[in-house]
Amino acid sequence: MKRVIIAGMGPGSKSCITEEVKAAIDNAEIIIGSKRLIEEYPDKKTFYAVTADNIVSIIEQEEAQEYVVLMSGDTGFYSGTRKLADALEGKYEYRILPGISSVIYFAARIGKPWENAAFVSVHGKKQSYIPVVLQNEMTYFLTQGNVSQICKQLQSVGLSKAHVWIGENLSYENEKISSGEVSEFTEYESAGLTVMAVYNDYSHTFTITGIPDSYFIRSDVPMTKREIRASVISRMAVRKNSCVYDIGAGTGSVSVELALHAPYGTVYAVERTEEGCSLIARNAEKFGLNNIEIIHGNAADVIDNLPVPDEVFIGGSGGESEYIFDSILRKNPNVHVVATAVTLETLQDMISLMEKNNMSVLDIVQIAVTQIKKTGRYHMMSANNPVFIIEGRRMQ
Structure with a gap:
């Protein structure tokens, strides 16, 4: 049986590979990898290929028994190794x-x-x-040379004084390491092979649940307020890679917090007004989020074209609740739904729909928020409208 070794080549220079990898390369009949990596071995029979399908195709067509596939960096860190291993499984013997x-x-x-x-x-x-930089003291980036773009965005969210280190052509003779404040590198032109580190001394001050209302760009478009939003987000409990709908997204305040909790997932913000869609886009940009997809239109007209949801928040249904429930339950019978209501009629509709669709109503609460505002020497209470929060899903 043909044998394949998937080898981590480190940052690039031969001096950084392990003795085990070096021995595997010496014993290989054929070497496969990116042009940058295989050009270091002119005395070997080499093939350029980087995708799993292309690599497996070469192995299938060649008669050699010993193959080494070169992977940049480490085989377990943002590597193509996993896909290649899956493609090799059951066909060839392999080691990593x-x-x-x-x-x-x-x-x-x-x-x-x-x-x-x-x-x-x-x-x-x-x-x-x-969000990653805001929440962590130290963040390391694998970049494609877009250091200036990253620094501009960091500066736009108030991190101009954060310290950065930039490493270019690491391990090679022309290796270069620079450091300074974010603001010093907003116009910096770096090499393609660039690693970057950001030190954020103020990471402990950032919260992703119950963000103050004043942080959002607003207009007359309705917005789910901080206290309600925090309760909704805690009930939804989205995973890092969740697919989430925010129906009736308004200004996007809930979408933003959901997207912060699901950095590797996608939030589909469904909003019928152009002004609302514009505000969602601006708020997504302000928080540096590219995992919010803005869907302009009535929910009933667009929801069938969206991917299968894990969680759904219904902040405003526009009278289309029944169709929304039918659609999301067809896609995912065990979908987790959280809805808000400000009228008894909407509350009853939501409960009836959940019961009709055999969803267990897990929790119903009413939250009435009263703010204290100073008027002269007095502190007056200013009550917001009570809001019902309804949570449900089908029990497995």
Whole structure:
């Protein structure tokens, strides 16, 4: 049987590969990998391929018995190893050999620990990184040379004084490491192979549940207020990779908090007004979120075209509640639904729909928020309308 070794090549230089990887390469009949990696071995028979399908195709067509597939960095850190291993499973014998990640190499070069750090890859992939930086003291980035773009966005959310380190061409002779404040690198032109670290000394001050209302860009479009929003978010308990609907998204305050809790998922903010959609987009940009998809239209007209939801928040249904329930339950019979109501009629409609669709009503609460406002030397109470929160799902 053909044997395949998937080898982590470290940050790039041959000097950084392990002895085990070096021995595997020496014994290989065929080497497969990216052009940058295979060009280091001109005396070997090499093939350029980076996708799992292309790599497996080469192995199928060649008669050699010993193959080494070169993976940049470490095989377990933002690597194509997992997909390749899945493609090889059951077809060929394979082993995975680790390498030194460029991030770990970089952490050593700048003398900063990484055991409690957060990691972000914006190298050819989509990820909301502002929330990660806001919530963590140290964040390491794998970039595609877009350091200036990242620093501009960090500066836009008030992190211009945060300290950054930038590592270019790590492990090579032209290695370069720079450091300074975020504001110093908003126009910086970096190499394509770039790792970046951000130190945010104020990470402990950021919260992602119950964000103050004043933080959002607003107009006359209705917004779910802080106290109600915090209760809704806690009940929804979205996972990091959840697919979530926010129906009747308004200004997007709930969408923003949901997206912060699901950085690897997607929030579909359904809003019928153009003004509301504009506000959602502006608030998403303000919080550095690219995992909010804005859907302009009536829920009944657009909901069938959305992917299968894990959780759904209904903040405003426009009289389309029955169709919304029919649609989401067809897609996911065990969907988790949280809804708000400000009238007894809407409350009754929501309860009836959940019961009609065999959903257990897990929780119904009424929240009445009263704010204290100072008028002259007196402190007056200003009551907001009571809000009902209804939570339900089908019990498995």
